[in-house]
Amino acid sequence: MTTDSPASATAGQVLDRWSLNRALLARQLLLERHELPALAAVEHLVGMQAQAPTPPYIGLWSRLAGFAFDDLATLLSEREAVRIVLMRGTLHLVSGRDALALRPLTQAIADRSVRTGNGRDLSGIDLPALEAAARELFREPRTDKEMRALLAERFPSGDPELLNWASRTAIPLVQTPPRGLWGxxxxxxxxxxxxxxxxxxxxxxxxxxxxxxxxxxYLAAFGPATVMDAQHWSGLTLLGEVFERLAPELVTFADENGKVLYDLPDAPRPGPGVPAPIRFVPEFDNLTLSHADRARIVSEEHRKRLFTVNGIIRAAVLVDGFVHGMWKHEKKRGVATVWIELFEPVSDADREGMVEEGTDLLRAAYPEAKTHEIEFL
Known part of the structure; x- marks a missing residue:
């Protein structure tokens, strides 16, 4: 973790968005690359959103010194890390032990989805019988197509698509390799x-x-934060009671809007003037998803460009700690390329930093490529 003193902010102080930005980057391992094993980093981050298979690789590369993409592939293949639905009802990469710890806490999200049907009519389904049958069938890895066919045999009057959705939502399921392995x-x-x-x-x-x-x-990885921030990250409600219970162990600050921020007493809170390096953050990274008020990392104007109407959260370029653009990558015919689209002008030094960081990323991700290119759109 960063060596900056946590004492640079005092209890009750108003923290502006720059102070919150630097605190968040420190907790997210983005102020400097850290000498941590990949599994330890994943646990520190309380998991990494992984609804697309490859972003966690880039997220770890941007945070860790000496990270090799095979490191994470090995963790998944050897079942030390898994991809499972947790916070916000979305697929996350977590350690096996965190899957066991976090799923019972987030099960309420899955139960709520099944109970309400999320707009689907489940009234004719015997949910306990369905869950028992599906749990038995899922003892072996199954595709959606296979499960629809098997559930249709056992529940011939039900809609196979609906039966499969309800089963996958209610039961703690792991998405198995090779899905999720780089390349x-x-x-x-x-x-x-x-x-x-x-x-x-x-x-x-x-x-x-x-x-x-x-x-x-959550506070160790994302604080200082409000109750609403924690609820937004987790997808759970009524966390105010938890914060009240924890209050004697916490310190409080205020944001620029007067909202109460809670934090761990000894967590790093570097000052707003601490330098922040160029970083490439992948799609769906929890850095941009885990606060109700995202002003500490992206302006509202830029957020509208980063977050699409169909739920895609694009990969972001951080300049001086804040989102200044988006990027994408591809390898085709032996050429690996990063395309960068900036939201506003940056200095020549920052552009050079993007070229250097992007080239290093391509070399790590696509070492077999004949050339590595950075293009500004």
Whole structure:
């Protein structure tokens, strides 16, 4: 973690967006690259959103010194890391032990989706019977097509698509490799968390996990933050009660709008003048998703360009700590390319920094490419 003193802010102080920006970057391992094993970094970040297979690789490369893309592929193949639906009801990359700890805490999100149907009519479905049957079928990795066929045999009067959706939502499922491995492809297959980790159903989840511990970990990775920020990150409600319970262990600040910010007493809060390097942040990175008020990382004007109407969160370029553009990458016919679209002008030094950082990223991601190119759109 950064060595900047946490004492640069005092309890009750108003923290402007620059101070919050530097605190967030420090917690997110983006002020400097850190000498951490990939699994330790994933746990510190309380997981990485992974609804697209490859962004966590780039997210870890941007945060860690000496990270090799094979490091994460090995963790997934050896089942030390898994991809499972957790916070906000979205797919996250987490360690196996965090999957066991966080899923019971976020199960309420899945239960709410099934209970309400998310606009779907589940009234004719025997949900307990469906869950029992699906859990048995998911002991082996299954594609959606396979599950629709198998569930149609057992529930011939039901809509196979609806049956599969309800099953996948209610049961803790892991998306298995080769899906999620860098450079690999394949259909998405799912199996139960207990089957993948080799546990009995009774021991498959950490029943001792607590919301208190989850909130403290959120603050360590994303604070200082409001109650609404924590609820936005987690997808859970009524966390105000948790913050009230934790209040004696926390310090409080205020943002520029007068909202109360909670934080861990000894967490890093470097001053607003601490330099922030050029960084390439991948699609769906929790850096841009985990606060109700995102002004600490992206302006509202730029957020509208970064977040699309169909739920895609584009990859972002950070300049002096804030989103200043978006980028994408591709390897085609032996040429690996990063395209950068800036939202506003930057200095020549910053453009040179983007070229250097982008070239290093391409060399790490596509070492077999004949050439590595940076293009500004």
């Amino acid at each position: 690999k492809s394949g259909l998405a297959r799912h199996t139960t968390l207990e089957s993948w980790l080799g546990r009995s159903p009774e021991a498959s989840l950490d029943r001792g996990a607590s919301l208190d511990r989850m909130v403290l970990r």
